Amino acid sequence: MTAQEWLRKASASLESAGIADAESDAWLMFSHVTGMSRMEYTLDRDKCLSDEEICSLAKMLEKRNQHIPVQQITGEAWFMGYPFFVNENVLIPRMDTEVLVEAVLTRLPAVPVTENGKRRVLDMCTGSGCILLSLLKEEKGLLGTGADISEKALLVARENAHRLECEAQFIFSDLWENIEDTYEIIVSNPPYIVRNVISTLDTEVKDHEPVLALDGGEDGLDFYRKIVADTHRHLVPGGLLAFEIGYDQGQALTALLKKAGYRNIEILKDLAGLDRVALGWRADEQQEE
Numbered sequence: 001m002t003a004q005e006w007l008r009k010a011s012a013s014l015e016s017a018g019i020a021d022a023e024s025d026a027w028l029m030f031s032h033v034t035g036m037s038r039m040e041y042t043l044d045r046d047k048c049l050s051d052e053e054i055c056s057l058a059k060m061l062e063k064r065n066q067h068i069p070v071q072q073i074t075g076e077a078w079f080m081g082y083p084f085f086v087n088e089n090v091l092i093p094r095m096d097t098e099v100l101v102e103a104v105l106t107r108l109p110a111v112p113v114t115e116n117g118k119r120r121v122l123d124m125c126t127g128s129g130c131i132l133l134s135l136l137k138e139e140k141g142l143l144g145t146g147a148d149i150s151e152k153a154l155l156v157a158r159e160n161a162h163r164l165e166c167e168a169q170f171i172f173s174d175l176w177e178n179i180e181d182t183y184e185i186i187v188s189n190p191p192y193i194v195r196n197v198i199s200t201l202d203t204e205v206k207d208h209e210p211v212l213a214l215d216g217g218e219d220g221l222d223f224y225r226k227i228v229a230d231t232h233r234h235l236v237p238g239g240l241l242a243f244e245i246g247y248d249q250g251q252a253l254t255a256l257l258k259k260a261g262y263r264n265i266e267i268l269k270d271l272a273g274l275d276r277v278a279l280g281w282r283a284d285e286q287q288e289e
Contacts, residue, residue: 001054004045006030010061017065025070029060032074067203080134085159089152091213093130096270097189100244100277101134103268104187107279108139111184112238118143122234124175124188124227125149127213129157129168131187136166144168147179150212175223176230186235189244190223192216221252228260231282238284242277250275 007026014022030036033056034049049057063073071077071092077084079093080101086092104121113119119142123132126146136144146168148154154170161168171178193214198206205214216222224243231241241262245253250267257265262280270276 001049002046003030003034003036003041003049006049006054006057010057013061014064017067019064019067025064026061028070028074029057029064032076033057033060067207069204069208072208077128077130079130080138082130082134082137082164084128084130084133085156085163086128087156088208089150089210090128090156091189091209093128096276097131097244098134099268099270100187100189100242101131101138103277103279104135104185104240104242105138107240110281111240112236113141113184117141119184120145120181121185121187122147122179122181122183124186125190125213125223126157126170127153127189129160129170131189132157132168133160133164133166135187136168137164142185145171145181145183147171147173147175149174150210153210153213175226176234179234182234182236183239184236185240185242186227186231187242188223188227190216190227192220192223192244192246192249194218194220216246219252220246220249221256224249224253224256228256231260235282237282239282241280241282243279245275245278247274247276250278253278 007030010026011023033053060073064070069092071086072088075085077086077093080098084093111119121142121144123146126132126148129146132144132146136142146157151172157170173179191214193216195215195218198214254265257280261283263283264281266279267275268277
């Protein structure tokens with residue numbers, strides 16, 4: 001079987017199974033197994049696949065037809081231009097979350113620094129570590145810590161830190177339970193899906209991604225309330241708090257941050273024009289007085 005023949009058959013098979021991005025997912029599996037780039041494929045569409053490649057691809061295709069996410073099948077998801085290892089124990093990094101990373105990076109000049117000229121960042125509910133590690137890759141002056149209640153997720157985050165050659169500390173913690181230090185930046189993509197909505201999500205999400213990383217409680221705001229409640233013990237005066245939020249949570253987060261005394265609150269939109277990020281600055285000591 002040639003490369004072109006396999007891609008055509010795989011795309012048709014995925015479409016029949018109701019996979020939305022059939023051609024894209026077929027290519028991701030194909031390139032993962034063969035190592036071929038788009039250019040190489042364009043120049044050699046009629047390259048014959050080896051028996052080993054065909055066997056591996058058949059197993060992957062069978063799994064994808066069962067609506068197992070392609071990123072879990074290949075064990076890789078790209079985020080901010082970096083390849084992250086993922087499995088069933090972490091939320092798959094999504095492009096929408098890049099809005100959060102980019103928002104923090106562009107606001108770094110306004111963030112206070114430590115006596116050593118560094119900025120410390122805490123990623124609460126770190127999961128795969130994609131937010132924290134992307135920040136560390138993009139800005140060398142950051143000291144990073146990730147926290148999560150899932151030991152299995154922390155194993156994934158540590159593996160990603162190793163693969164990306166990032167120095168980061170990872171802490172097993174039920175939100176603030178084991179957090180003692182203070183930080184100049186706190187970021188989080190916490191669970192924020194309304195509990196009774198989870199059953200309506202795509203099969204790939206509701207059946208194959210960890211519910212622990214999805215369930216935000218009855219109104220989707222449980223984790224925001226708990227995180228904000230203790231940020232004043234862990235975020236330095238003048239520090240930046242940044243959340244990923246759901247498309248309909250901008251107003252609620254604005255009210256929550258205002259009530260907690262945050263200033264210069266912003267709600268940023270993603271490429272689809274939907275609310276995606278909430279930012280707030282802790283008042284400095286003079287303003288708090």
